[in-house]
Amino acid sequence: MASNPTPFSSNPQVLIQATRLTRSYGTAASLVTALDGLDLTVHPGERIALLGKSGSGKSTLLNLLGGLDRPTAGELVVDGMNLQDLSSAQLSKYRAKLVGMVFQSFNLLPARTALQNVELPMIFQGRSRNERTEEAANALRRVGLGHRLNHLPTQMSGGEKQRVAVARSLVNRPRILLADEPTGNLDTKTAQEVMFLIMEHIRNQNATLILVTHDEELARAHTDRIVRMRDGRIVS
Amino acid sequence: MQLRDAIGLPLRAMWQQKVRVLLTTLGVVFGAFVLAASLSIGQGVQDTITTMAKRTELLRKIQLHPNWETVPASNQAPAPKVDGQMSDERRGRLAKTLADVKLQAEGKKVLRKLDPEMLKRLAALEGVESIIPIVRISGDVHVLAKSQGPKTQGVQIGSTNIENAELPKRIVSGRFFQSNQEEGVLISEYLLYRLGIRDESAFQEGLGKKIKLEFAPHRQSAGFGIYFIKPDGSGPSPQEAQILEKVKGQLPGLVPKLELSALEKLALTQAMAKWKGPAPAATVIELPVVGVFRLKTEEEQKGPWNPLETDSEVVLACDAARDLFFRLPEHENQSLQETVLVADRQESVKDLLEATQKMGLRGYGFLEHIERERMLYLMIFAGMTCVAAVAMIVAALGITNTMFMSVLERTKEIGIMKAVGASNGQMLIMFLIEGTLIGLAGGLAGLFLTWCASFPGDAWIRSMVFRELKVDLKESLFVFPIWLLIAVPFFSVVVTTLAALGPARRAANIDPVVALRHE
Numbered sequence: 001m002a003s004n005p006t007p008f009s010s011n012p013q014v015l016i017q018a019t020r021l022t023r024s025y026g027t028a029a030s031l032v033t034a035l036d037g038l039d040l041t042v043h044p045g046e047r048i049a050l051l052g053k054s055g056s057g058k059s060t061l062l063n064l065l066g067g068l069d070r071p072t073a074g075e076l077v078v079d080g081m082n083l084q085d086l087s088s089a090q091l092s093k094y095r096a097k098l099v100g101m102v103f104q105s106f107n108l109l110p111a112r113t114a115l116q117n118v119e120l121p122m123i124f125q126g127r128s129r130n131e132r133t134e135e136a137a138n139a140l141r142r143v144g145l146g147h148r149l150n151h152l153p154t155q156m157s158g159g160e161k162q163r164v165a166v167a168r169s170l171v172n173r174p175r176i177l178l179a180d181e182p183t184g185n186l187d188t189k190t191a192q193e194v195m196f197l198i199m200e201h202i203r204n205q206n207a208t209l210i211l212v213t214h215d216e217e218l219a220r221a222h223t224d225r226i227v228r229m230r231d232g233r234i235v236s
Numbered sequence: 237m238q239l240r241d242a243i244g245l246p247l248r249a250m251w252q253q254k255v256r257v258l259l260t261t262l263g264v265v266f267g268a269f270v271l272a273a274s275l276s277i278g279q280g281v282q283d284t285i286t287t288m289a290k291r292t293e294l295l296r297k298i299q300l301h302p303n304w305e306t307v308p309a310s311n312q313a314p315a316p317k318v319d320g321q322m323s324d325e326r327r328g329r330l331a332k333t334l335a336d337v338k339l340q341a342e343g344k345k346v347l348r349k350l351d352p353e354m355l356k357r358l359a360a361l362e363g364v365e366s367i368i369p370i371v372r373i374s375g376d377v378h379v380l381a382k383s384q385g386p387k388t389q390g391v392q393i394g395s396t397n398i399e400n401a402e403l404p405k406r407i408v409s410g411r412f413f414q415s416n417q418e419e420g421v422l423i424s425e426y427l428l429y430r431l432g433i434r435d436e437s438a439f440q441e442g443l444g445k446k447i448k449l450e451f452a453p454h455r456q457s458a459g460f461g462i463y464f465i466k467p468d469g470s471g472p473s474p475q476e477a478q479i480l481e482k483v484k485g486q487l488p489g490l491v492p493k494l495e496l497s498a499l500e501k502l503a504l505t506q507a508m509a510k511w512k513g514p515a516p517a518a519t520v521i522e523l524p525v526v527g528v529f530r531l532k533t534e535e536e537q538k539g540p541w542n543p544l545e546t547d548s549e550v551v552l553a554c555d556a557a558r559d560l561f562f563r564l565p566e567h568e569n570q571s572l573q574e575t576v577l578v579a580d581r582q583e584s585v586k587d588l589l590e591a592t593q594k595m596g597l598r599g600y601g602f603l604e605h606i607e608r609e610r611m612l613y614l615m616i617f618a619g620m621t622c623v624a625a626v627a628m629i630v631a632a633l634g635i636t637n638t639m640f641m642s643v644l645e646r647t648k649e650i651g652i653m654k655a656v657g658a659s660n661g662q663m664l665i666m667f668l669i670e671g672t673l674i675g676l677a678g679g680l681a682g683l684f685l686t687w688c689a690s691f692p693g694d695a696w697i698r699s700m701v702f703r704e705l706k707v708d709l710k711e712s713l714f715v716f717p718i719w720l721l722i723a724v725p726f727f728s729v730v731v732t733t734l735a736a737l738g739p740a741r742r743a744a745n746i747d748p749v750v751a752l753r754h755e
Contacts, residue, residue: 092654093659123241
C-alpha cells in the first residue's frame with residue numbers, strides 16, 4: 001500500500017479540502033497549537049489513515065472534520081460546504097447526515113439498549129419510530145448483533161460494544177466515516193472483525209474513510225493512503 | 237426530532253433518576269397543593285357568601301335611616317370669593333371648601349325624616365319592589381278580657397313582614413300574619429304569662445281575643461337634668477341619682493344666690509321651669525291576638541343576622557305598625573328610625589342608594605357590606621396564594637439546583653448525543669421539557685391532593701359553622717372551576733420550565749469535544 005501524501009483517487013472531485021487549517025487552545029500566555037496550518041485534500045471514496053504519536057493533532061483533525069469543533073484559522077470545505085460558515089444547527093445536521101463517527105471508547109449511552117443507541121442519530125433527524133426501529137434492528141443484524149437488540153452496553157463485551165457503535169455510525173449511511181482508534185481497546189481477533197464491518201460498509205456505500213490509528217499494519221491493510229502527522233502538521 | 241421523542245427522551249432520563257426526580261417533584265406538589273387549596277377555598281367562600289346572600293335576598297335590600305342634613309339658611313350670604321393668583325383648579329377647590337365651611341357655620345340642620353310622605357316617595361322610585369317599615373314603639377299592654385288584670389308597662393312593640401321566615405317557626409299557637417296590613421298582634425308566651433294567662437287552655441282561648449295597647453307620651457319633669465361621669469367612666473349609682481334629683485329640685489331656688497347678671501338669672505330660671513299643664517291623654521288601641529310565639533332559644537340567637545327580625549314581645553304587621561306609629565300624637569312630625577327598601581333586582585341597588593342619598597337619607601346597602609366581606613376574604617386568600625407562589629418558587633430553586641447537577645453528571649451523555657447529530661436547540665428543548673414534565677406532574681398531583689382534602693375539609697368546616705353560627709352550609713367551600721383546573725398546573729409548568737432554563741442552556745452550550753472526554 002502506498003504511503004505517500006499525494007492524493008490517490010480515480011475520482012477527480014474533491015470531497016474534503018483543508019487549507020492552512022489551524023486549531024489552537026488556551027490563552028496567548030499559554031497557547032497550545034494542535035493543528036498548525038495543515039493542508040489536506042481528500043477525494044470521494046478515498047481511504048486514508050492518519051498516523052502519528054499522541055499530540056500530533058490526529059484527533060483534533062478528526063473532530064474538525066466531524067463538525068464537533070471549529071478551526072481557529074484556515075479553511076475547511078467538505079462536500080462544497082465551508083464548515084466555518086455553518087451555524088451550530090447546520091453543523092448538527094452535517095454530523096447527522098454526512099458523517100459517521102466511531103470512537104476508541106465506544107461512547108455508547110449506558111442506560112440505553114443496543115437498539116436505542118443505534119436509533120439515536122435517527123431520532124435527532126426526526127425519523128418516525130417504526131422506521132428507525134426497523135433500520136436500527138437491521139443495522140445491528142448486519143454487525144452480527146441481531147440477538148442483542150435489547151441488551152445494555154454493560155451486558156456486552158468490548159467487541160460487541162464497538163460493533164454497536166459501528167452500527168450506530170453507519171445507520172444513516174454517511175458518506176464520510178471518521179474512525180478514531182476504533183480497535184484501540186480491542187483484542188486482535190475482535191479488532192479484525194470490527195475493521196471488516198467498517199470496510200464492508202465503505203465498499204458497499206463507496207464511502208470515504210478517515211482512520212486515526214497508531215497501528216501502521218492496520219493502516220496499510222485497510223487504507224489507500226497514509227498521512228503522517230507531527231506537531232499539528234502533515235509530514236508525509 | 238419528533239414530539240414523541242422530545243418527550244420520550246427526557247422521560248427516560250428522568251426515569252433513570254427516579255428518586256431524585258420524585259423528591260424534586262414533591263416540592264412542586266406542595267406548592268401546587270397550597271396554591272390550589274387557597275384558590276379553591278377563596279373562590280368557594282366568595283360563591284358561598286353570594287349564594288347565602290341571594291338566598292336571604294340580602295343583596296337586594298337597602299337599610300335606610302333618617303339623616304340630619306345641613307342646608308343653607310334662607311338669609312345666608314354667598315360664600316366669599318377666592319382671592320389671589322392661582323390656577324383655576326386650585327381656585328375651584330378652595331371655593332368649594334369656603335362654601336362648605338360657611339354652610340357648616342351658618343346653615344341650618346334639617347332632619348330628612350322617614351315619615352309617610354318620604355315613604356311614599358321611596359315606594360315611587362324606579363326599581364323599588366317594596367318598602368318595609370321597621371317600627372319600634374314602647375307601650376303598656378294589658379288583656380282586655382281581664383279589665384282589672386295585670387298590666388305590663390314598657391313593653392317593646394315591633395313589626396314584621398310576611399316574608400319573614402324566622403318568626404313563623406316560633407309560633408306555638410294560632411298563626412302568622414296573612415298580609416302586611418293585617419290588624420292584629422302576635423304576642424310572646426312569656427308576656428302572656430306576665431299578664432296572667434298561664435294555662436295551656438287559656439292560650440287557645442285567648443286567640444282572637446283583644447288586648448289593649450296604651451301609648452302615653454313621655455315628657456320631661458323639668459327643663460334640665462344633672463349628671464356626672466366618674467373617673468372610671470361609669471355614671472351615678474341609683475343612690476347617687478336620687479341625691480342628684482334632690483339637688484335638681486333645689487337648684488331653681490338657688491339661682492338668685494349665683495354670681496350671674498339679672499338677665500342670666502332670668503334665662504336660667506326660665507330654662508328650669510317645669511312643664512305646666514295637664515298630662516296629654518294616652519292613645520289606646522285594641523287588637524286581636526292572631527298568634528302566640530315563643531322567644532328565641534340560645535341556638536336560634538346564633539343564627540344568621542336578618543334586619544327584618546324583631547326581638548319584641550308584641551309584634552304587628554309592618555304596614556299596620558307604621559300606620560299605628562304615625563297615628564300616635566307624640567309621633568306627629570316624627571320619623572321612623574329605620575326602613576328597609578327592597579330593590580326589584582340586584583343591579584338596581586346602586587342607583588337606588590344614590591337616589592336615597594340625594595333625598596337626604598342615610599342608606600346602607602347590604603350589597604356593599606357583602607362586597608366588603610368578599611374583598612376581605614379575597615385579600616386573605618390572595619395572601620395565601622402569595623405564600624403558595626413563594627413555596628412554588630422555592631421548589632423551582634430546588635429544580636434548578638437539581639438539574640444543574642444532572643447536566644453535570646450527564647455531560648458525556650450530552651456529548652455523545654451531540655456527536656451523533658443532536659443540535660444545541662434540541663438539547664435545550666429536552667432539558668426544558670424535563671422541567672415542564674416535573675411542573676405538570678407536580679401541578680396535577682397537587683390539584684388531586686387538594687381535591688382529596690376537600691372532602692374532610694368541607695365536612696369539618698360545615699360542622700364548625702353549624703356548631704358556632706347555626707348556619708347550615710349546603711354549598712361546598714372547596715370549588716374546582718375550570719379556570720382553577722387549568723391555572724394551577726399551568727402556573728406550576730411555567731415556574732418549573734423557567735427553573736430549567738439555566739440548566740438547559742448550559743446543556744445546550746456544552747462543547748461536545750470536551751464532553752466526550754468527560755468521565
